Amino acid sequence: xxxxxxxxxxxxxxxxxxxxxxxxxxxxxxxxxxxxxxxxxxxxxxxxxxxxxxxxxxxxxxxxxxxxxxxxxxxxxxxxxxxxxxxxxxxxxxxxxxxxxxxxxxxxxxxxxxxxxxxxxxxxxxxxxxxxxxxxxxxxxxxxxxxxxxxxxxxxxxxxxxxxxxxxxxxxxxxxxxxxxxxxxxxxxxxxxxxxxxxxxxxxxxxxxxxxxxxxxxxxxxxxxxxxxxxxxxxxxxxxxxxxxxxxxxxxxxxxxxxxx
Ligand code: PGA
Numbered sequence: 001x002x003x004x005x006x007x008x009x010x011x012x013x014x015x016x017x018x019x020x021x022x023x024x025x026x027x028x029x030x031x032x033x034x035x036x037x038x039x040x041x042x043x044x045x046x047x048x049x050x051x052x053x054x055x056x057x058x059x060x061x062x063x064x065x066x067x068x069x070x071x072x073x074x075x076x077x078x079x080x081x082x083x084x085x086x087x088x089x090x091x092x093x094x095x096x097x098x099x100x101x102x103x104x105x106x107x108x109x110x111x112x113x114x115x116x117x118x119x120x121x122x123x124x125x126x127x128x129x130x131x132x133x134x135x136x137x138x139x140x141x142x143x144x145x146x147x148x149x150x151x152x153x154x155x156x157x158x159x160x161x162x163x164x165x166x167x168x169x170x171x172x173x174x175x176x177x178x179x180x181x182x183x184x185x186x187x188x189x190x191x192x193x194x195x196x197x198x199x200x201x202x203x204x205x206x207x208x209x210x211x212x213x214x215x216x217x218x219x220x221x222x223x224x225x226x227x228x229x230x231x232x233x234x235x236x237x238x239x240x241x242x243x244x245x246x247x248x249x250x251x252x253x254x255x256x257x258x259x260x261x
Contacts, residue, residue: 006213012049014240017048017245022055029250032051032251041257044066049068068091074116076224096127101131101180116258127169152198159205171212215235229260229261
């Protein structure tokens with residue numbers, strides 16, 4: 001990983017946290033995070049979209065950044081239940097997660113739908129955390145790279161349509177589906193192998209492969225953050241379950257930076 005660029009630690013709260021939990025989270029988290037963290041990393045919180053504005057107020061005057069967990073596939077229109085990229089920006093968020101494995105596998109979102117979400121998000125000026133990752137059976141069959149490559153093709157299309165400049169607003173998260181919420185993280189070697197593959201792909205398909213930030217996600221905990229972040233191509237972490245607890249999330253960042261810096 002390059003030390004000149006910030007590391008990224010993102011909390012994906014999924015469909016969790018009541019407003020009062022968020023109000024408790026912010027001061028406790030800030031208390032536990034040292035100046036060194038702000039100097040070397042970007043910290044992003046992704047609450048439910050209904051909580052974006054409230055969280056935005058709570059993190060005013062801090063360097064915490066705000067992300068939505070998904071965004072609508074068109075600029076506006078008849079899309080019941082969706083939140084548009086412009087509305088996400090209006091709520092104060094500068095990031096959006098696209099292609100999370102729960103969107104891909106629980107809600108069966110197709111590559112085509114994800115391509116539309118991605119294009120709109122980038123077009124409207126959001127930064128994107130684009131998630132990729134294989135199922136256990138795909139790993140067992142030895143098709144991990146093939147699966148990742150297919151998922152990455154949406155990025156290639158978006159860059160071709162919107163221009164090379166958007167690539168600086170894309171972060172990729174490698175999240176093996178079998179590691180998400182299971183307590184079983186990828187080993188640092190497995191994570192590095194996939195991250196190196198992704199960086200190689202990026203080198204061929206977009207400029208400035210060194211600038212690309214690649215996050216690992218899947219059962220990240222305070223105990224494994226250090227060894228995962230020690231890997232060359234792991235530039236940050238996308239944390240689900242363990243990010244709900246402000247102390248655990250702060251500990252993950254602290255431990256991650258121990259090996260990264
Ligand atoms: P987990 O989730 O940390 O609970 O495994 C990660 C994610 O889904 O982003």
